Amino acid sequence: MSETTQNKSSLLLVGVNHTTAPLAVRERLAIEASRLGEATRALAHQPGVREALILSTCNRVELITVHESEAETARTLSFLREYLNLRDTDLQPHLYEYRENEAVRHLFRVASSLDSMVVGEPQILGQVKQSWSVAREVGAVSNMLDPLLQRAFSVAKRVRTETQIGASQVSVASVAAELARKIFGSLAGKTVLLVGAGKMSDLAARHLIQQGATTLLVSNRTEARAERMAAELRTPNITTGVIPFVELHERAHRADIIITSTGAGQIFQREHAKALLQRRKNSPMFFIDIAVPRDVAPEVNEIEGCFVYDVDDLQQAAQQNQATRTKEAEAAETIVRNEVERYNQRLAQNEQAGAIRELLAQAELVRETELAKALAKMPQPISDLQREAIEQMTRQLTNKLLHSQITALREGSQTRD
Incomplete structure (x- = not known):
């Protein structure tokens, strides 16, 4: 995948969780561990989808995809409906959708257990890692999702290390x-x-x-x-x-x-x-x-005589523990916010570096082509000293002509322009 192609990619995250969908809906969306590889591969092979990952737990089902362009993101929703044989009316009221920066933030929060039914529970990070491992096995993650997931794991580790959000190991x-x-x-x-x-x-x-x-x-x-x-x-x-x-x-x-x-x-x-x-x-x-x-x-x-409690009933019990974790959750949210900004800055720097390399490569190709044409028209033989002087002059001219474009690219990376 070239830098230019990657830069045009669009990141999308869609899903449902315990706050947006009742258990009756979530269990219809759940994908068994034995089918996760097959489902991830099928999603990655959808037209326009470059990379894909599926996270399916008792409290959420989320699809993270990288598309060739934003116009192609409807493929993810279409796949979800068709693969699970659902109607729009069954699915649409419960879906949330995040793109680009917001998708990165949501993923960091999920991995850090800030979006869990029990905030601070440790199992979700292992579940995200398992989904990442499955996606890697079927070849569904590469240039964009692979480093993004690894960064999410680092953010989760920092949250665990620098806050007490998981101190009591509630799950x-x-x-x-x-x-x-x-x-x-x-x-x-x-x-x-x-x-x-x-x-x-x-x-x-x-x-x-x-x-x-x-x-x-x-x-x-x-x-x-x-x-x-x-x-x-x-x-x-x-x-x-x-x-x-x-x-x-x-x-x-x-x-x-x-x-x-x-x-x-x-x-x-x-x-x-x-x-x-x-x-x-x-x-x-x-x-x-x-x-x-x-x-x-x-x-x-x-x-009569039978009493059933499901995960939605457990959610009500878990909310009693929420108040004691509010302060630590706020500290964790600050870490996530800062890490999202750092990730975006690094991504922007990578993008502008790739664009600058491509611009320089194209300019060098044009310079060499035009130089060869010019030398072929000049009286022969040309001395090494003359050739070097012409070479140096064309390089300096190319660099001066590109200076304003390269400066604009570097400045634009600060704002993702």
Whole structure:
């Protein structure tokens, strides 16, 4: 890609998150980790799209693209509709759209956990890095997005280092564990079942132990992973066990609280919940569903004795922690603001340097061509001293003619003109 072509590129970020779209919309947009590479590659191959990255988490789905020109950015929205088979009326009311400088700022804020449901939670940075890694694997990021993402990681690290925004390590998993404790007042003597053995389940398990849980069960489609998690959590004071996934519905009644994080679809539906309650002899059962798409059908909450909390319910609980983080968030916003300005200055300097190099190269080509024509018309032979004098004269003339243009380019970089 030439400097000139890159300079004409247009940066676009579109998406939805927990503040713009309800869970019912977000779960329709969610792209499973197993499909992320395929989706990213498909987006990057859209006409006019030069680079692409997709971030899909339980609280947001965002597409970042670099286009040949601003007129081509409609391709991103078109892809989102077609790939997920959505209508404009389903999507448009919830979308936000950022371009150029605002897209850079939004990405820096997301990576720094300033745009998270739980401000300061540490998981989002890993999720952004994973999306970047997938995009690199499929060849969807290069000259523009690759350095932009790396800069976002540096900004996030600076926010973590220079502020206390993540000091208490609050996350969706920790909010879920806190909610579980509040439900019963104490988790001592209660049995918690973790459905899913990924990072979120592991985090939830460790927070549950901190909240007093002593009996944990794990169930996962890949039983070896469930066995491994159970073994890692087991201590002399912590009892753990594994429920084979194929026996989940028959044995889940052993748990007082079920925390799900598979995102594989509604593995607990109304009929499953009713059967579980019967086995529990109508003793209440609590579901904390931190997956998107949801693992627990919303209708389960309509059954007397079943209580379902999803990620939107956790958002309300998380807002109670927000006030204590306001001061640190303000300091973090200042860092992001300064880093966006630094990034733009560096980008402008790179752009003007490329433009100056191209201008000088074109001028040198013209100079050499015209010089060759002039020398061919002159009486031969020409001495080396004469040739050098003519060469020096044409170089000086070219430099003087270009001086005003180069000065204007350098001055224009200060304002991105």
